[in-house]
Amino acid sequence: MEAYLLLGGTPDDMLGLSWYPMRHGTISDLCNNINNIQEKFDNLDVWVAETAYYWTGQCDDNDAECHKLFPFPRTEQGQYDFLQHLRNTLERNTTCEAVFY
Numbered sequence: 001m002e003a004y005l006l007l008g009g010t011p012d013d014m015l016g017l018s019w020y021p022m023r024h025g026t027i028s029d030l031c032n033n034i035n036n037i038q039e040k041f042d043n044l045d046v047w048v049a050e051t052a053y054y055w056t057g058q059c060d061d062n063d064a065e066c067h068k069l070f071p072f073p074r075t076e077q078g079q080y081d082f083l084q085h086l087r088n089t090l091e092r093n094t095t096c097e098a099v100f101y
Helices: 027-040 064-069 076-093
Strands: 014-018 045-050
């Protein structure tokens, strides 16, 4: 099966996803999405082509949904910890080989 994702019918070898936890769900949701894409397009590498983590603000103490999306402090160190966790989780649970921040 060949996937033609770009205009003009050119066969591609990778698919890049945008993923922002504040808009697109949890890391588990991302892993499931990557694995589903990989099943359908097994000839494509799937990368996280862009992501970010908020660096300001906070979750209210009783806002469980917010805490699920932002398990790390919204600080420079929290951003670093988020990226390390994202990279390690993707490495263990998917075939994703690249993350761009």
